[in-house]
Amino acid sequence: MNQMTDLSKTDTSPMLRVTDLTHKVSLEADTLTILQGVNLEINRGESVAIVGRSGSGKTTLLGLLAGLDTPSEGKVELDGSEISRLSEDERAMLRARRVGFVFQSFQLLPALSALENVMLPLELAGIEAPEKRARELLERVGLGERLSHTPRQLSGGEQQRVAIARAFASDPVILFADEPTGNLDNRTGQAVSDLLMDLNREQGTTLVMVTHDDRLAARCGRQLHIEAGVLTEPELVEEVSG
Amino acid sequence: MAASQKLMSVSRDWRERDVRVVLVALIIAVATVATIALFASQLQRTLVSSASSFLAADRQLEAENGRPVPAGWIEEARDRGIETGQMIEFSTMVFGESGFQLVSVKAVSDEYPLRGDIEVQSRAEGTRSIVGSGPAKGEIWINPRLLRLLELDVGDTLEVGNLKLEISNLLLREPDGGFRLSSLAPRVMMHVDDVPATGVLQEGSRVEYIYLFAGAENLLNDYYQWLEPQLEPSHEWEGVRDGETFSRSLERAERFLLLGGSLAVLLAAVAVAVASRQYALSQRDTVALLKTLGLTGKGIGRLYLRRLALWGVAGIIGGLVLALPLFWLLARMLGSVLERPVDIYLDPAALAPALLTALVSLFAFAYPPVRRLRNVPAMRVLRSQPGETGREAVPDLIIAVLAIFGLVWMYAGELALVASLLGGLVLLLAVLGLVGWLMVSVLRKVRGGGNAWRLALVGLYRHRQASMAQMAVFAMTLMLAATLVLVRSSLLDDWQAQLPDDAPNHFLINIAPDTVDEVDAYWAQKGSPLDTVYPMVRGRLTELNDQPVKEAVSKDERINALNRELNLTWMEDLPDDNRVVEGEWFAAGVTEGVSVEAELAERLGLELGDRLTFTIGSEQVTEPVVSIRTVQWDSMKPNFYIAFPPDGGLTDMPATWITSFHLGASNKVALNEFSRRFPTVSVLEIDHIIERIQDIVRQVTQAIEAILALILAAALVVMAAVVSATLRDRQREGALLRTLGGQQSLLVRSTMLEFALLGFVAGILGVLAAEAAVYALQVRMFEGSFQWHWEVMLPVPLISALLLALFGRWQLRPVLSVSPMLLLRRLE
Numbered sequence A: 001m002n003q004m005t006d007l008s009k010t011d012t013s014p015m016l017r018v019t020d021l022t023h024k025v026s027l028e029a030d031t032l033t034i035l036q037g038v039n040l041e042i043n044r045g046e047s048v049a050i051v052g053r054s055g056s057g058k059t060t061l062l063g064l065l066a067g068l069d070t071p072s073e074g075k076v077e078l079d080g081s082e083i084s085r086l087s088e089d090e091r092a093m094l095r096a097r098r099v100g101f102v103f104q105s106f107q108l109l110p111a112l113s114a115l116e117n118v119m120l121p122l123e124l125a126g127i128e129a130p131e132k133r134a135r136e137l138l139e140r141v142g143l144g145e146r147l148s149h150t151p152r153q154l155s156g157g158e159q160q161r162v163a164i165a166r167a168f169a170s171d172p173v174i175l176f177a178d179e180p181t182g183n184l185d186n187r188t189g190q191a192v193s194d195l196l197m198d199l200n201r202e203q204g205t206t207l208v209m210v211t212h213d214d215r216l217a218a219r220c221g222r223q224l225h226i227e228a229g230v231l232t233e234p235e236l237v238e239e240v241s242g
Numbered sequence B: 001m002a003a004s005q006k007l008m009s010v011s012r013d014w015r016e017r018d019v020r021v022v023l024v025a026l027i028i029a030v031a032t033v034a035t036i037a038l039f040a041s042q043l044q045r046t047l048v049s050s051a052s053s054f055l056a057a058d059r060q061l062e063a064e065n066g067r068p069v070p071a072g073w074i075e076e077a078r079d080r081g082i083e084t085g086q087m088i089e090f091s092t093m094v095f096g097e098s099g100f101q102l103v104s105v106k107a108v109s110d111e112y113p114l115r116g117d118i119e120v121q122s123r124a125e126g127t128r129s130i131v132g133s134g135p136a137k138g139e140i141w142i143n144p145r146l147l148r149l150l151e152l153d154v155g156d157t158l159e160v161g162n163l164k165l166e167i168s169n170l171l172l173r174e175p176d177g178g179f180r181l182s183s184l185a186p187r188v189m190m191h192v193d194d195v196p197a198t199g200v201l202q203e204g205s206r207v208e209y210i211y212l213f214a215g216a217e218n219l220l221n222d223y224y225q226w227l228e229p230q231l232e233p234s235h236e237w238e239g240v241r242d243g244e245t246f247s248r249s250l251e252r253a254e255r256f257l258l259l260g261g262s263l264a265v266l267l268a269a270v271a272v273a274v275a276s277r278q279y280a281l282s283q284r285d286t287v288a289l290l291k292t293l294g295l296t297g298k299g300i301g302r303l304y305l306r307r308l309a310l311w312g313v314a315g316i317i318g319g320l321v322l323a324l325p326l327f328w329l330l331a332r333m334l335g336s337v338l339e340r341p342v343d344i345y346l347d348p349a350a351l352a353p354a355l356l357t358a359l360v361s362l363f364a365f366a367y368p369p370v371r372r373l374r375n376v377p378a379m380r381v382l383r384s385q386p387g388e389t390g391r392e393a394v395p396d397l398i399i400a401v402l403a404i405f406g407l408v409w410m411y412a413g414e415l416a417l418v419a420s421l422l423g424g425l426v427l428l429l430a431v432l433g434l435v436g437w438l439m440v441s442v443l444r445k446v447r448g449g450g451n452a453w454r455l456a457l458v459g460l461y462r463h464r465q466a467s468m469a470q471m472a473v474f475a476m477t478l479m480l481a482a483t484l485v486l487v488r489s490s491l492l493d494d495w496q497a498q499l500p501d502d503a504p505n506h507f508l509i510n511i512a513p514d515t516v517d518e519v520d521a522y523w524a525q526k527g528s529p530l531d532t533v534y535p536m537v538r539g540r541l542t543e544l545n546d547q548p549v550k551e552a553v554s555k556d557e558r559i560n561a562l563n564r565e566l567n568l569t570w571m572e573d574l575p576d577d578n579r580v581v582e583g584e585w586f587a588a589g590v591t592e593g594v595s596v597e598a599e600l601a602e603r604l605g606l607e608l609g610d611r612l613t614f615t616i617g618s619e620q621v622t623e624p625v626v627s628i629r630t631v632q633w634d635s636m637k638p639n640f641y642i643a644f645p646p647d648g649g650l651t652d653m654p655a656t657w658i659t660s661f662h663l664g665a666s667n668k669v670a671l672n673e674f675s676r677r678f679p680t681v682s683v684l685e686i687d688h689i690i691e692r693i694q695d696i697v698r699q700v701t702q703a704i705e706a707i708l709a710l711i712l713a714a715a716l717v718v719m720a721a722v723v724s725a726t727l728r729d730r731q732r733e734g735a736l737l738r739t740l741g742g743q744q745s746l747l748v749r750s751t752m753l754e755f756a757l758l759g760f761v762a763g764i765l766g767v768l769a770a771e772a773a774v775y776a777l778q779v780r781m782f783e784g785s786f787q788w789h790w791e792v793m794l795p796v797p798l799i800s801a802l803l804l805a806l807f808g809r810w811q812l813r814p815v816l817s818v819s820p821m822l823l824l825r826r827l828e
Ligand SMILES: Nc1ncnc2c1ncn2[C@@H]1O[C@H](COP(=O)(O)OP(=O)(O)OP(=O)(O)O)[C@@H](O)[C@H]1O
Pocket: A025, A027, A032, A034, A052, A053, A054, A055, A056, A057, A058, A059, A060, A061, B822
């Protein structure tokens, strides 16, 4: 398992390749095109920020990249597998082993303690000794004293730190974050993004992050703009990354 | 304000699952309770009317001293608006062309029978018909056997004393002739006004004056209040409820219905409580928002109160809309087997429990959690607050338990029932606490993994609070449902055992000692062998421990057995259905002592060793009590208060023999030949009555099954309500699990397993608690004996596990059918 992850991390093929992706949803009367003609390639270990106005399609794109949904048209290849070819269960397996998530609204389970929330993906991936790893991660994010607390007993920043610990728990190769600091005040947001970037570097994870926060976007290696469902990439950034 | 009212509108309500559950629970509660109460009231009326027909009236006053009662007594009854009628019963010789015969005469007034009807035949081979009154003056109706004995024909005359009467009908069945064995001689019926002209009644003849009364229950009771002080010991006031087989069967059915109704009330209360608590929790965000918009706690209280009231109205209307046709159907079913069906009557009083159930459910169970909504902090809008701890719900629980107690008590009116059920419930909760503690400490050790079993166990531990609450409700629901099913089967079994298809339906009375063997051989050869044949000696109990019995026993004790001649017998073996409760049955060779029936012994205050003196003809026999035994009075077999051992005190007393046996309809013709060969033997045909009882039992059984189905439906609603209480949380969890990479199949398997485990444990607890409750009920209420019901020990937990697994699967459905992306969007 770990070997496989290590192998993929030294691989030179792109982590994520999107070709001619278009996404539509049908509403009662007509169909709404949310994303149009998106082409994108993200290499292993890269960190990419997606910025754009509210309603421009960022969350939708992120979901498609992560295989939470399948596009109406086009191809998404995640770590070598074309996700629209996979069955729902195969996609679930892929997510369990390779993908981590951080959401704007944390998405912790209210019935579970901090520790249990972090253990959840480990159990799903069938990883041995899930509790030990979960404890380590919670200590790493500074919540070693709060293991048994439920989300309601934690502040927003603390909840997001639990969510980050959970995201890294199963040792993913790629991490998707949707406005991870969107619900937090400036300083807490700063602390959380520090934590996210640090862990990302330590684990050598590929990071795809949607954010409104220019400073956080600036800390990513690459920035993509999205407007009304169309993705553009400023030249400057390409030069830097090249 | 307009917007907030819109937020509260009923049509919007209906779209909310929790509200629907509350409403469905209310509707089922009202429907079940109303149907049962209406049907029980109908059954009660049927019972009274059928049992009344056994007396030919609602009440009888018997004067066994050979003198009419003062005319003023009867006038008083009429003045009070009570219908009255009169009969005179005596034995005499009648004379026909070709001989004479001892008959038992029943002379009746025009009003006879006040209840029930008479079945007659106008010619020997004619058709049977039902009539509503007895013979006119100058006419006499006779038993067909007498026709053969005296070689008479319809239309001939028969002399009763000095009076010649025309035989105008054959008397086949009289309503009040049911089970009494006093009529040894063939019956004739004549008009009461003809009696003086016969001249047979002299001072001192054995004659009974019987007065019939019918009317509203309260009138009769008031009248009896008035009459009682004036009654003499030889006067006996008889009501309808006294131990006829028929009324016993229906009484038990009635009790069963009451029990069923109580359980329905309990189930409904639980469903309403669970659903409304869930509803209240789901309303917290809305309330917080309304508060930030400036609505006061009071205003919020008012809004929700109005809402509850609306639900109440909707629940009651919905419930009645369901109950009325159902009741009508059941009552029709019951009516279809009665010869004279009681009109379907919508007893308004029977609706009261249903309305009360709805109101109490709403205000004792639904209101408390909703009321607490007023205290939701507005801050909740900004930051989700810690949820309710269980502590705030404790007063609710106390209110709820008291309300349940009160409701069931009011409904069933039986402390024993309430105590049995609540005792069972408390026991259940205690065991549940223990199991919960065990579960938590064992499951704590389980660690998750990709394996569905481990995930399920971990899931149980993680949702331990919800799991325990659900387990409590499931176990309770299962207990109630299982109790009902168990009581029902034992009730039906009892009925079946009491009146099997081959139950004795004919009595042979007055068999001369020297023809017993011949009679026995006759029926054996006809293929309808006799049950045990008992000797019967008629005698009175006159002294108790050498004191006149009427002095020995306190005056207030009105004891039937003392007022009339008793049928005494001797027997070697204890009849199968009798049970010795004190002392010992006669050992072989013992010739001393008597065995006394338990109820009589209790009423006379008899103890082992007490000496009883019987007067038989001119002789006296004195024997000590050596055993006290219970008797199955409704067994349709000869039963005796007093039994002697063979060769005991009764030897050499003038005895005739009596027996009962089953005679199939196809074999009935054998009776004709029998009457010719053994003209002195009386045949008491009760096959007709038994068929009627069997029919009624069948119909009541069906009604009970229908009501049981209704209650089981209520149980399912409760379960659905409880499962869906955690629906939102579980769906959120399911969505997230999928996002984090949980495979659908794993999710499905672990959820189903988790619920199945929950259901299994709840099933075991429920069955055990049901056994405890059934034990209490069986012993206290249904006078039955208790047995373990091994046959349900495994199926109930298994069914419960399966049912819950399916519920679990069903609630995962929305989580499985759409992409995780959409799920997350919905959950935001
Ligand atoms: N399932 C759906 N049905 C209807 N409309 C949808 C659906 N999914 C997305 N949309 C619409 O598509 C558009 C893009 O949505 P998306 O959530 O991707 O925006 P976003 O860029 O993440 O915005 P924000 O910054 O506010 O989170 C929005 O207008 C949204 O309403």
